[in-house]
Amino acid sequence: MRFLTGLKDNRSFVGVLNEQLSTIIDLQLAEKALLGTNTIPDTLIECLNQEILLDTVKEIDRLTTNDSSYCYPLDEVQIQAPIPRPAKNIFCVGKNYAEHAIEMGSEADIPEHLMLFTKAPTSVIGPNGTILLHEGVTSQLDYEGELAVVIGKKGRAIKKEEALDYVFGYTILNDVTARDLQSRHKQFFIGKSLDASCPMGPFIAHKSLIANPNQLNLQTKVNDEIRQTGNTSQFIFDIETVISTISAGMTLEPGDIIATGTPAGVGKGFKPPRFLKNGDVIEITIEGLGTLTNKVGVN
Missing domain, CATH: 3.90.850.10 (Fumarylacetoacetase-like, C-terminal domain)
Known part of the structure; x- marks a missing residue:
């Protein structure tokens, strides 16, 4: 899994890049659409504190279709630093x-x-x-x-x-x-x-x-x-x-x-x-x- 922080339509989100490196899955929107839950945090640094994150992301990835409501072409997303503002030096x-x-x-x-x-x-x-x-x-x-x-x-x-x-x-x-x-x-x-x-x-x-x-x-x-x-x-x-x-x-x-x-x-x-x-x-x-x-x- 390749985790990133993206910006689309002035909204920052945590995403995962697909294996072909061409599409980004918006994890929060995908979780709501596919699992009906809302456990993915707003930022990647918060995600690192979630021990169940990987299991959730694997399930999202397994169920994902090329749904444009939560899957974006790479060229439509502004990629930010994975952790745009680290908590420490x-x-x-x-x-x-x-x-x-x-x-x-x-x-x-x-x-x-x-x-x-x-x-x-x-x-x-x-x-x-x-x-x-x-x-x-x-x-x-x-x-x-x-x-x-x-x-x-x-x-x-x-x-x-x-x-x-x-x-x-x-x-x-x-x-x-x-x-x-x-x-x-x-x-x-x-x-x-x-x-x-x-x-x-x-x-x-x-x-x-x-x-x-x-x-x-x-x-x-x-x-x-x-x-x-x-x-x-x-x-x-x-x-x-x-x-x-x-x-x-x-x-x-x-x-x-x-x-x-x-x-x-x-x-x-x-x-x-x-x-x-x-x-x-x-x-x-x-x-x-x-x-x-x-x-x-x-x-």
Whole structure:
């Protein structure tokens, strides 16, 4: 199941994308029409707290016909970020690919322990949303294609061998970064949290669709030029380790989002650097998760 947040006729709804990736089922309307019940919440983040959600969605999917009252062609829906406004900051793992750590410094920059920072919830935008150039604030805006983990169950002190049990699914995230702000402030929060600097989507693939999240191909293009290629097997800290480490003394909750790090090939890593410009189009593709596309603009 591929869960998303859509906008149609000025109404936001929780949807599921069909297997052909061509039609979206409006879950609330489909539930009323097919089951005569009203249990699907208004937002996807609320759905993650519903343990019976998957059974309900499976039954809706089994009974669904191509009824236009609750099934929409993909091109009739504005896809938003799956969780348009996270309840917390987005957790982000830094330098989780050795080659990226090296391009940002040297082999000495490869971390021995998990490196963690966060992005503000106000930075989130959806597919095809505009990444703001923020002229006058930064001149070094950069892209970072990443796999993001969406937590589906509350937990603290999660054991590594049980970590994936706490995952709801996976999506794509672009950890857009103002490199000059990152350097100037000697920490990452401001440089990572500018408005519209966290594109996410297009959907959350339920974990049942992803056989091994630590074995996924990732590619980032800027204006059709391949800039990043990698595989999550290259993680320094795998997803289980990341979840276990973060939760050691901190509670993870449904809807929490963890960006797992970016491979080599970011703009700052080129000589000379190749930072984003007005009109640039960034496409991030991850195996099983589709493609996240955004354009850079001034407003």
